[in-house]
Amino acid sequence: MKKVLIIIPAYNEENSILNTCKQVLKYKPKNKIKIDLIVINDGSIDKTEEILKNKKIPHINLIKNLGIGGAVQTGYKYAYENNYDYAVQFDGDGQHNINYLENILEPLLNNRSDFVIGSRFINDISSFKSTRARRIGIKIISFLLKIFAHIKITDPTSGFRAANSECIKLFQNNYPKEYPEPESIVILNKLKYKISEVPVEMNERTNGVSSIRAWKNAYYMINVGISIIITSFKKGKDCK
Amino acid sequence: MSKILRYGTAIFVVIFAIIILNYIRKNKLNLKYALVWLALLLIMFIALLVPHLLEFLAKMLGFELVSNMIFLCAIIVLLCITFSLTIIISRQANSIRLLTQEISILKSHIRGDN
Incomplete structure (x- = not known):
């Protein structure tokens, strides 16, 4: 039976983390897969740790805040050490819908892909498409990925994504730190891994603030742009 | 001088x-x-x-004033040093991140959090 690890990075998510975890734990897969979850508590300063401990939810407390990249990578390290076949990144803020788990795993289970991204923009099943400014930002990132990395991705900042064991092995060793979502796509493509997208439904975040805050948008775009361009000029060996 | x-x-x-x-x-x-x-x-x-050394060098390289040469050299040297410092900081940030991750995984394992 294939083992799947759901990695939930959480930073100050006391209002939503329990609900997210409950939904994941409640989820019954149709396929024969074993699902575990691990919450990576990225040095939260609210009651996130207390909740995880009291409710006995499997978690890792980062002793210092590392940011989204370092937190997600910790999950990949855990997946690698415990020999998981697949790892799924899942947001702790209620944005993602666990019912799409098997849609996102399907290309991996069939060996058609190495890495799958859950996209809001492939069709209209997701009514929530983020704000206008955010959508324009996503369009620009998609465009940059197309020009520099030669890959077509409709939702490059989606944090709902699944990796097979080879990608787990890659990411536990080298995962982009600051702007990991778009940059990891460039790295995977550079190393010739097969990336695909499946349509998923996303909800508006119920609580907390996105790691991409509004007033930081311009700064974020410049950084992501530079990171995509530079990463696309990296040598393969420097991506491993 | x-x-x-x-x-x-x-x-x-x-x-x-x-x-x-x-x-x-x-x-x-x-x-x-x-x-x-x-x-x-x-x-x-x-x-x-050897103060004449500086004067000789400045003349050779075409600086009008010795002080100009000294300032230019100082700026270049300081630039190189600060740049190497940012490289060292990046390297250390990577080490610290790795240590944080490994210790956190170990600690959570020992406490039975996962």
């Missing part, structure tokens, strides 16, 4: 050297990182001992 300027700079070089050596002695500065400063002080010291 006036005598006051020369002696003043010489005193500065000596004091700075003593401070650096003292920091190394107290294990607050790694010799590896101190070497570049010590080398810089040595060059300054030589320039003070």
